[in-house]
Amino acid sequence: MSSPRYQTLTSSPAFLASLIIGFVVLGIAAIGAFNMEHEGHYITGMSNQVVWGMPHVLAIFLIVSASGALNIASIASVFNKDFYKPLARLSAVVAIALLVGGLAVILLDLGRPDRLLIAMTHYNFRSIFAWNIILYTGFIGLAGVYLWTMLDWQMEQFKRAAGIAAFSWRLILTAGTGSIFGVLVAREAYQIAIMGPMFIVLSLGYGQAFYMIVIGLFMDNKQLSEVSKRLSRLMGVMIMCGLAVSVIYHLSNWFLFDARQFELYLLNSETIFPILLWGIHPVIGCILPIWLLRSGSGLADSQKLTLSGILVIIGGISQFYALVIGGQSFPMPLVEGYSATSSFFDGAIVSYTPSLWELMLGSGGFAIALLLIVFCLRLFRLLPVSK
Secondary structure (H helix, E strand, O other): OOOOEEEOOOOOHHHHHHHHHHHHHHHHHHHHHHHHHHHOHHHOOOOOOOOOOHHHHHHHHHHHHHHHHOHHHHHHHOOOOHHHHHHHHHHHHHHHHHHHHHHHHHHHHOOOHHHHHHHHHOOOOOOHHHHHHHHHHHHHHHHHHHHHHHHOHHHHHHHHHHHHHHHHHHHHHHHHHHHHHHOOOOOOOOOOOOHHHHHHHHHHHHHHHHHHHHHHHHOOHHHHHHHHHHHHHHHHHHHHHHHHHHHHHHHHHHHOHHHHHHHHHHHOOOOOHHHHHHHHHHHHHHHHHHHHHHOOOOOOHHHHHHHHHHHHHHHHHHHHHHHHHHHHHOOOOOOOOOOOOOOOOOOOOOOOOOOHHHHHHHHHHHHHHHHHHHHHHHHOOOEEEOO
């Protein structure tokens, strides 16, 4: 794969199908966003306790995955691995697209997207949310510069420096996203320092899952056969690392006295959360993709990569749903050492069911990411081809 050549995406069936699906889903998402904005959040399943619903789950998942999607480019430039260098351009594009998609969902879910200008010009530096605005915009800028150094031969001398800057920034970004939860002292589910490092590790597998879906759909079969085995091994390592750090998170909560009741609620209650954390995440999102990638299942390389990536994403969304929604539905400790009850559901476990409008809006983040990736593949030489 030395001295690679690149090509733009041709008008293949996958390209046309991606455009159609992307625009249809984007239109559905626009309808959902308009109705939530016009009617108010009472049409959703959210409440005064569960204030981050399904759109936030999907948005946070996309943002975390964006950091991990840059992993292939980081391996190529920062760690100087020649095998991954032809794959680096596409890695940067997928990272930017996922982050834009995730931020679009959050912006539309907050209720007043017109206030974005205020949030971008008036900062409270004691707020982790204010810091994350800087981290998100900075990541897009650095990843864009990094992509520029890979596309323009006159800027190639700055490629390693740009890669190191983007690599460092993405670690800070993901730690900052995890720290949003880690510093919420009112929520027993979130107030733990491991949230930042856990998000970094989880991002590696989830970001690569999106990357594998993209190359499985759009890369030619000859080139794909050269990279499939290497990416499959790397994906297996990332999945196992993510599963291990998730186990450490739950064990840490179990040994913290204040969080033990919440851990029992997540793992052993009559809710959907035990199903997500004992079944869908480890089995569908971890074990099944590894088996699929490592076994001779008779599937083509493109099918293996695409299907395993989809399974990892399903497992990841399940995990984030349990953490985000489960952490909010569990009652907050208002007064240390006492339990509180009132007509406002203080001290009570709150149920949450995502509405159709939330699912419509959340799907828009994936549509935006898909369309950005397809347009970039069509406009720029990002796909490596075999000689």
